[in-house]
Amino acid sequence: MSGLIVENVDKFYGNVQALSDISLTVDNGQFVCLLGPSGCGKTSLLRIVAGLEDPSAGRIVLDGSDITTTPAHKRDFGMVFQSLALFPHLTVGDNIAYPLAIRGVPKDKRRAEVERLLELVHLPGKADRAITQLSGGQRQRVAIARALIMQPKLFLLDEPMSALDAKLRETMQVEVKRLQRSLGVTSLLVTHDQREAMTTADLVVVMSEGKIQQVAPPIEIYRNPANAFVADFIGITNLIAGRIEGGRFEGPGGALALPGAKSGIATLSIRPEDIALAPQAGPDTLTGTVTFVRHLGATTEISVDTGNADEKDLTVSLPGRTHCPFEVGDTAHLSVDPASVVVLG
Amino acid sequence: MIQSRPRTPLGYLPILLPAFALIAFYIVPFGSMVGMSFFHNLGGGAYEQVFTLENYARLVSPFFLSVLGTSFEVAFLVALFAIVIGFPFTYLLVNARRGTQVFWLIVMLSVLSLSEAIIGFAWSTLLSRTAGIGVLFEALGLTEKAQSYAPSLGAVLAGVTYIAMPYAVLLLYPILSRIEPDIEQASRTLGASPLRAFFNVIVPMHRTPIVVSFVMIFVFTLGSYLLPQILGRPTNWTLSVVISDQALLQSNMPFAAALSIFLMTVTILLVLLVTLINRKGAKA
Numbered sequence A: 001m002s003g004l005i006v007e008n009v010d011k012f013y014g015n016v017q018a019l020s021d022i023s024l025t026v027d028n029g030q031f032v033c034l035l036g037p038s039g040c041g042k043t044s045l046l047r048i049v050a051g052l053e054d055p056s057a058g059r060i061v062l063d064g065s066d067i068t069t070t071p072a073h074k075r076d077f078g079m080v081f082q083s084l085a086l087f088p089h090l091t092v093g094d095n096i097a098y099p100l101a102i103r104g105v106p107k108d109k110r111r112a113e114v115e116r117l118l119e120l121v122h123l124p125g126k127a128d129r130a131i132t133q134l135s136g137g138q139r140q141r142v143a144i145a146r147a148l149i150m151q152p153k154l155f156l157l158d159e160p161m162s163a164l165d166a167k168l169r170e171t172m173q174v175e176v177k178r179l180q181r182s183l184g185v186t187s188l189l190v191t192h193d194q195r196e197a198m199t200t201a202d203l204v205v206v207m208s209e210g211k212i213q214q215v216a217p218p219i220e221i222y223r224n225p226a227n228a229f230v231a232d233f234i235g236i237t238n239l240i241a242g243r244i245e246g247g248r249f250e251g252p253g254g255a256l257a258l259p260g261a262k263s264g265i266a267t268l269s270i271r272p273e274d275i276a277l278a279p280q281a282g283p284d285t286l287t288g289t290v291t292f293v294r295h296l297g298a299t300t301e302i303s304v305d306t307g308n309a310d311e312k313d314l315t316v317s318l319p320g321r322t323h324c325p326f327e328v329g330d331t332a333h334l335s336v337d338p339a340s341v342v343v344l345g
Numbered sequence B: 001m002i003q004s005r006p007r008t009p010l011g012y013l014p015i016l017l018p019a020f021a022l023i024a025f026y027i028v029p030f031g032s033m034v035g036m037s038f039f040h041n042l043g044g045g046a047y048e049q050v051f052t053l054e055n056y057a058r059l060v061s062p063f064f065l066s067v068l069g070t071s072f073e074v075a076f077l078v079a080l081f082a083i084v085i086g087f088p089f090t091y092l093l094v095n096a097r098r099g100t101q102v103f104w105l106i107v108m109l110s111v112l113s114l115s116e117a118i119i120g121f122a123w124s125t126l127l128s129r130t131a132g133i134g135v136l137f138e139a140l141g142l143t144e145k146a147q148s149y150a151p152s153l154g155a156v157l158a159g160v161t162y163i164a165m166p167y168a169v170l171l172l173y174p175i176l177s178r179i180e181p182d183i184e185q186a187s188r189t190l191g192a193s194p195l196r197a198f199f200n201v202i203v204p205m206h207r208t209p210i211v212v213s214f215v216m217i218f219v220f221t222l223g224s225y226l227l228p229q230i231l232g233r234p235t236n237w238t239l240s241v242v243i244s245d246q247a248l249l250q251s252n253m254p255f256a257a258a259l260s261i262f263l264m265t266v267t268i269l270l271v272l273l274v275t276l277i278n279r280k281g282a283k284a
């Protein structure tokens, strides 16, 4: 058995349960993202894997051996903290070489390794700088280099990009992914940013309230969300509650043909880009009143009130150059390709 | 900050009081002490207002230089003990539960509120032959016969360290409580045991506050004159003891003033030196 296995892990802080019955397998070389809203227990899980926190129940297994009680400093993992946690009194080079210094690697060898890592993170020749002389993005790279210099068995990242501005963040996400792929290091990244998860992960683990909601590749998470939480958390979706009978869905605003769908009460998840405008009302259209039109350039978003529950207007997203025939107050007829509809139980 | 100057002379009023206080309570007494150190002592508390260097000349003797040496030795060792014990203690304290932190901070403040005389006699009882740890050691079979540990240099160091400890903790507490817990944890994930993380990262990271606290405790300890008298032999007496002796018992104010200025000058030079070395070291 190779890779990381998290087995039935629970975590309590006093009476607060942060994790309940988490089980997860990460294959060697895989990049797995823990994705979920703030407070769902992502950091707790990562810290348990790192050995900085004990699980209240369950086991952590790495390459077939139980490491649940192995202290953090004997796990040989590399971790990048949310605060980066660079050592302020050391230079860039000494920060990166710290894991080598701890293990008694001689100075000249350390120096060579540091240069190699600095190349890798695109900071060549910066070894003698003070940490305070670096920009946010550069510090990020130093933290990554420091975590990778020991060729760790596991590369752990806790929202490392959250302090960067949006543009830099996207660049770093791509870079981290490239780096991980070229090194083949098994990685576990925590984030609440679904774009970050989609960019970096081979496998996304969606979490909410201490439980795993779905484990799947990014596109699968988007196209086939396991439940309403995942559908709503990943991207934008329209959740429509209604009833399916004989392959037809009836709900607020009209009906849709859903051949082969199981009969009973159901909630549909339909992505805004999967909704099209219909020229007129038909047997398989939803009808409502346009309440808002947003010309966003790349797309045009139309909000349509079909009498959906909780006054949630449907969102329709059209490619930006499509002519939008509506103004607020007009009646719109909408059609949906049944293949793009996800039926949630 | 407001940078504009007051528009009327009345606007300067708020700084008059502090300026007056500064002059009345610091500059005037200090100036009169400087002046006093150049006067001729007549004995019995009287002195003659003539300019003489005899007080300073008397100072440069093997006796006073050895007393000065003792003063610096005591202050240095006490500052060292206070930091060596106080720094790890404070580090544990800031990582402890809230209740524990409050408890120990209250203990530290209570020690500060004790009078030096009470502390001195408490320690001399504790270290005595008949009622102190000597009896305990004998009962435990550690020593053959109970013996007295005071007066001695060790007793002076113990007593003064006891007083200096709360200062060390209260100086370091606000600084150490600002450490991100991530720093220590990062060094652990990178392969350092908690102990190595402490010595490799936490201590060097706080080099400057450690040096600053050391200097402050050193200076503070130089002024201690009661405990060396209660807990030490005359050979353990510090310059402050001699100063108070000259001023209060011998009534030789000019010489006491010269001693004070001498002590102050040497102290300032020492502090400057340490600050300079620290600044150089921090840059390297």
Ligand SMILES: Nc1ncnc2c1ncn2[C@@H]1O[C@H](COP(=O)(O)OP(=O)(O)O)[C@@H](O)[C@H]1O
Pocket (backbone or CB within 6 Å): A013, A016, A017, A018, A036, A037, A038, A039, A040, A041, A042, A043, A044, A045
């Ligand atoms: N050291 C702690 N003590 C008490 N509660 C904690 C501690 N760490 C986390 N929690 C609680 O556990 C839950 C999960 O926290 P965390 O793992 O940090 O979530 P996330 O990283 O997804 O935001 C939160 O409700 C948080 O308040």
Ligand SMILES: [Mg+2]
Pocket (backbone or CB within 6 Å): A039, A042, A043, A044, A159
């Ligand atoms: Mg977190």
